[in-house]
Amino acid sequence: MSTLFQKLEKIVSKEFISNDLYVRHAYSRNVNPVLQGVPDIVIRPSDAEEISEILKIANKENFPVIPRGGGCCEWGGSIADGNTGILLDMKRMNNIINLDQDNLIVTAEAGISWGTLNDYLSQFGLYTGSLGPGSGLTASIGGGISHHSVGAGGCAKYGACTNQLVSLEVVLPTGEIIETGSQANIFSKFPFNRFGNGPDLAGLFCGDNGIYGVKTKVSLQVFPRPSFAAYKTFLLPRKDVEAASQIMTEIRRKGIDVYDTIYMPQVIVGTGTPMGLFPMWEQLKRKRGILFYTIEANSEIELTERVKQLDNIFLNKKAEELGPELSDGNFAKWQYENPWHLYHNLWGMVPASEPFTAECFTPINTLPELFIDTQAWENENKEDMNQISEITGNLTILSGSGPIAMIDGNNVEYTVGFNTSNSYHDGKKYEIIDELNLMLWKSLLIRIFKHGVQYYMFGTLPSSLMVEIGAYTQEYYNLLKSIKKILDPKFILSRGKFNLNGD
Ligand SMILES: Cc1cc2nc3c(=O)[nH]c(=O)nc-3n(C[C@H](O)[C@H](O)[C@H](O)COP(=O)(O)OP(=O)(O)OC[C@H]3O[C@@H](n4cnc5c(N)ncnc54)[C@H](O)[C@@H]3O)c2cc1C
Numbered sequence: 001m002s003t004l005f006q007k008l009e010k011i012v013s014k015e016f017i018s019n020d021l022y023v024r025h026a027y028s029r030n031v032n033p034v035l036q037g038v039p040d041i042v043i044r045p046s047d048a049e050e051i052s053e054i055l056k057i058a059n060k061e062n063f064p065v066i067p068r069g070g071g072c073c074e075w076g077g078s079i080a081d082g083n084t085g086i087l088l089d090m091k092r093m094n095n096i097i098n099l100d101q102d103n104l105i106v107t108a109e110a111g112i113s114w115g116t117l118n119d120y121l122s123q124f125g126l127y128t129g130s131l132g133p134g135s136g137l138t139a140s141i142g143g144g145i146s147h148h149s150v151g152a153g154g155c156a157k158y159g160a161c162t163n164q165l166v167s168l169e170v171v172l173p174t175g176e177i178i179e180t181g182s183q184a185n186i187f188s189k190f191p192f193n194r195f196g197n198g199p200d201l202a203g204l205f206c207g208d209n210g211i212y213g214v215k216t217k218v219s220l221q222v223f224p225r226p227s228f229a230a231y232k233t234f235l236l237p238r239k240d241v242e243a244a245s246q247i248m249t250e251i252r253r254k255g256i257d258v259y260d261t262i263y264m265p266q267v268i269v270g271t272g273t274p275m276g277l278f279p280m281w282e283q284l285k286r287k288r289g290i291l292f293y294t295i296e297a298n299s300e301i302e303l304t305e306r307v308k309q310l311d312n313i314f315l316n317k318k319a320e321e322l323g324p325e326l327s328d329g330n331f332a333k334w335q336y337e338n339p340w341h342l343y344h345n346l347w348g349m350v351p352a353s354e355p356f357t358a359e360c361f362t363p364i365n366t367l368p369e370l371f372i373d374t375q376a377w378e379n380e381n382k383e384d385m386n387q388i389s390e391i392t393g394n395l396t397i398l399s400g401s402g403p404i405a406m407i408d409g410n411n412v413e414y415t416v417g418f419n420t421s422n423s424y425h426d427g428k429k430y431e432i433i434d435e436l437n438l439m440l441w442k443s444l445l446i447r448i449f450k451h452g453v454q455y456y457m458f459g460t461l462p463s464s465l466m467v468e469i470g471a472y473t474q475e476y477y478n479l480l481k482s483i484k485k486i487l488d489p490k491f492i493l494s495r496g497k498f499n500l501n502g503d
Contacts, residue, residue, distance in 0.1 A: 004061050008043055008086070011053045016044040016092070027068065027087050028079055033354045033422040034438050035076030035461060039066065039087035046092055048169060048177050048216040055214070055492065056175040058086060064495040065173075067210045069111060069140030072133070074357050075459025077209055078143070081496030090142055093216065096120055103192055105166050107219040110142030114152060114161075115340055117141060126222045129158035134343030142215040147457040148207040150407050153339035156258045157296075159408025160456075161220075162206040167191035169217035170205055173488035177216075180205075191219035204483070209458040210494045212487050226296040228303045229259075231332035232311070233292040234319035240266050240289025243317050244404070245367045247291060250313045252364070252410050256306060257295065260405065262335065262342075263412075264290040265371075267400035280329045291319060292332035342403055353394060356441040357402075357417035358462075360453035364410050370451055374399055374416055377447050384436050385420070391430055392421040399444070416448060460496045467499040 002019075009017050018024075019041050028038040040063075045051045058065045064085035068078035080087060090111035097107040101124065108117055114136030118127050133139050133149035141161070143149070145168070150160040158164060167181035178184075180202035181194040194202050205212055236243045244263040251258055270287040272278050281287065293310055297303035314321070322329035335342055362370065378385070378399040385397045402415035418440065423433040445462050449455070449471055455462050466472060472480070477498075484491065484500050491502035 004057070004063060005041060007057050008041065008054060011050050011057075012043055012045055016046070018042050024087075027071070027089070030071055030073045030076050030079055030459075032074060032076065032356060034356075034434050034441070035079065035459070037066075037076070037080035037085075038083045039080040039085050041085075042087045042089060044089045044092045048171050051088065051171045051214050051216060052175040052177055054086065054088065055171060055173060058492050059174055059490055062490055063492070065493055067142070067146075067214050067494070069143030069146075070113060070135065070138040072135040072139040072143065073147075073457055073459055074359070075457060075461055077147075077457060077459035077497070081460055081494075085495070088214065090140060090214075094140075097217065098190070099124065099126075099222075100190060103190075104222050104224075105191055105219050106222050107167075107191060107217060108141060110145075110215040110218050111140050113138055113140055114144065118339075121222055122225075125224055127154075127225050128161070128220055129164055129223045130154045130161045131339045132161045134340060136340045137344075141218045141220070145206055145215060145218060146208060146210050149457070151343065151405055151413050153336070154259055155408075155413070156261050156406040158223075163408060164221045165202055165206060166194050166219040166221055167217075168202050168205055168215055168219070170213035170215055172213045173493040178213075179217075181219075207456055209463065209497055211484060211497050211500065212493075214493070226298050228297045228300060229294065229336060230297075230303055230307050231292065231294040231330065231336045232307070232314075232324075233290060233322045233330045233332045234314050235284060235286070235322060235329075236289040236291055237318040238288065240291075241368050241371045243319065244289060244291050245364050247313055247317050247319065248364045248406050248412070249410065250317075251293075251310065251406070254309065254313070256309050256313075258293050258310070258406070259296045260292075260294045260332075260335070262292055262406070263404040264292075264331070265401045265404065267398070268402060271398075278331070280326050280331065280334075284329065290331065292330075292335070294332050294336040353397070353419045354422045354437075355417050355419050356437060356444070357415065358441075358445045358448045358455075359413065359415050359417070359457070360448060360455050361407065361411050362414045362451065362453040364406070364412050366451065366453075367404070367412065367414070370414060370416070370448070370453075371401065373447065373451065374401065374444075377444060378418070381440055381443065384440055385418075388421050388433055388436055391433060392425045394421045397421065414453065416444075418444065458497060463498040464496070 067088045093109035093111035114132035131152035132144040134151045136152045144161045148160040182188045182192045184197040266289045273281045399418035405413045423430045
């Protein structure tokens with residue numbers, strides 16, 4: 001047993017540390033089949049003080065540390081880079097610390113999931129507004145804030161979960177513990193506001209993908225859940241992407257308060273329905289794109305007025321309303337009543353296949369050009385995709401766009417990627433499939449980058465690609481690196497992301 005292991009064991013006790021091979025392998029992947037990083041040690045701290053001690057030792061020994069929440073990153077963000085390091089599993093830190101019902105702020109440990117937190121809040125008629133990522137039944141609030149996550153529900157109204165952030169407790173890479181926002185003032189008794197006391201230092205850790213510090217406590221605004229809700233689903237006309245984009249833009253132009261508006265492109269409806277994923281759309285003669293809205297209101301009158309305004313927009317664009325019940329095709333009802341379920345169902349919707357995503361934020365009106373280019377990308381890469389099909393016999397290797405949710409501003413979370421086979425087939429591993437998948441994935445990521453989109457849940461692969469292809473201005477990247485050097489002179493935390501390796 002190494003001396004490093006012994007030193008760490010003293011901090012958390014035997015029960016919460018392991019270097020067993022099977023444990024290390026259990027933490028070696030996220031949800032994609034090609035990126036793997038086996039850590040040397042897995043450790044499960046109970047509080048910020050323990051994390052501070054761990055980081056101080058890691059600095060002395062010059063040993064990398066990777067924070068991991070729910071481990072649901074799609075791009076290998078919470079795995080060891082280069083098969084080395086201490087993996088910090090945050091899921092033991094899952095307590096709710098305080099609900100300030102007067103000021104509508106909840107404070108919880110960073111390892112709690114969005115689902116558990118909202119389950120607790122529902123007892124008080126409250127919710128976090130934006131319900132975090134679609135993976136929020138497992139994904140943690142610390143992971144969500146590290147990614148600017150959005151998508152589970154409420155994102156057209158409340159935007160990315162970082163919009164609701166009030167204050168953070170963060171352990172810096174060298175072990176110091178800080179609190180942001182109102183808590184920067186030692187006389188403040190409880191978190192109440194993010195902005196003030198100088199620059200927005202919480203912002204430094206929002207979407208940082210775990211490079212600038214370990215989030216240990218998160219304070220979020222909470223909101224009373226309105227008592228009235230409506231949800232409707234529409235079948236789009238033939239040019240569905242243009243229609244969806246125009247309807248979403250019109251909703252914003254008219255300033256109508258929607259809770260969610262989500263577009264299910266034709267590829268999802270057309271491929272998923274025959275596979276049994278969407279039984280409520282089986283009766284549709286034409287399996288075209290679907291667009292749905294959900295709204296919330298504090299009175300029946302307010303609700304009725306808004307439904308009228310929204311229906312006008314949809315019907316003017318020749319969208320056809322489906323019936324009110326789920327069995328009539330009203331997917332919106334199901335989505336509103338079952339937050340966090342939408343993306344789980346679609347993950348790997350083609351049997352025996354894996355999705356590689358290039359999800360990003362982009363303005364609503366860029367959707368049509370992105371769709372055309374994704375199709376062009378698939379056509380250009382057909383030969384490589386066919387090579388995989390020939391080995392596995394899986395003919396449904398295809399690219400396309402998943403559910404596209406309206407978020408804050410005039411933007412959408414653009415879900416795009418390709419479904420493919422993984423390298424295990426008929427009891428054998430085909431290295432060539434991993435190579436092809438990785439090559440295709442990089443090529444799609446770069447292709448989408450060049451539309452000027454924003455990636456937000458980076459992982460090592462896309463963040464390094466962004467640096468390698470020169471997508472950052474030199475001045476911006478220098479600043480990113482200088483901040484890293486000040487906070488983490490030995491590049492201990494999340495080494496490798498954004499190509500920050502210490503050189
Ligand atoms: C089925 C499915 C659906 C998904 N849907 C969405 C979606 O709708 N929207 C979306 O944004 N994403 C989605 N994702 C991607 C991902 O799950 C989310 O981005 C989620 O927020 C990640 O949280 P996590 O706790 O699992 O983070 P992890 O994967 O554990 O970590 C993510 C990153 O944050 C860092 N990190 C984690 N915790 C901390 C901490 N306490 N302090 C500092 N750094 C930390 C890690 O090092 C890593 O870089 C989905 C994934 C799946 C599998």
